[in-house]
Amino acid sequence: MPHIPLPDHLPGITGLLEYRLDTAAPIRTLTQLLLRGExxxxxxxxxxxxxxxxxxxxTNFCNAAHTKAADLLLGEAETARAVKDDIETAPVSEKLKAxxxxxxxxxxxxxxxSPEAVERARVAGATDREIHDTVLIAALFCLYNKYVDGLATVTPTxxxxxxxxxxxxxxxxYVRPPGGYPTPAK
Structure with missing residues (x-):
């Protein structure tokens, strides 16, 4: 049960973003830029x-949502599972492993x-921007995970x-649909 009243039909972060549209706008913009931008x-x-x-x-909600998104974008369901099991044996490039x-x-x-982790990425061909964006995406999802779990949002099974x-x-x-999310008919 969520710690604050949230729309029943919008589990996870979606309900939180609808709860505060003013704070949701920059969150959505940053997420769209980092995950879908150039x-x-x-x-x-x-x-x-x-x-x-x-x-x-x-964070079960975000894990399931972004695993499914990765699976759809990659066109298969094994890579995300493998990455979460063991980065070093996952079927991804050395740059992506780093x-x-x-x-x-x-x-x-x-x-x-560490400097060693950054150097490993550079040796594998990562650019400074890729290193920057990796840290920012990871930090952003730590925030989202704490946001979702800290307010005990609903996690569908x-x-x-x-x-x-x-x-x-x-x-x-990650943009909000025009008019928001309709409440389902009962």
Whole structure:
């Protein structure tokens, strides 16, 4: 049960964003920019960062949502699972492994990101912007995970919900639909 009254039909962060449209606007803008904006990292790779951090933070809603989004963007369901199980054996490039390790370190503590981890990413071909954006996405999802869990939002357990949410995330991104989210008829 959420700690504050939230729309029943909008679980997870969606209900929180509808609760405070004024604070939601910059959150949505930043998320859209980082996960769907121009980047040398693919949208699927950026969703992998979000899924990894959410998984490590044990935030079930965000983990399921961003895993599904990564699966849809990558066109398969094995890579996200493999990344969350063991970054080093996952079927991703050495550059992405290094960036995912930076994301994992950021999730632990910003100060855990070592010069060695950054150097590994650079040697593997990561640009300064990719390193920057990886840390920012990881830090942002730590915030989102705490936001969702700190207010005890509803977490659906039906995989069909996350299929629909993944379709919405990959199709529309992180922008609010015109007019918001309609209340379902009872």
């Amino acid at each position: 980047s040398t990292l693919t949208e699927g790779e950026r969703e992998l960062i979000a899924a990894l951090v959410s998984s490590r933070n044990c 960036l995912l390790q930076i994301a994992a370190l950021t999730q632990q503590s910003g100060r855990a990101v 039906d995989p069909a919900y996350y299929q629909t949410l993944g379709d919405r995330i990959t199709g529309r991104g």
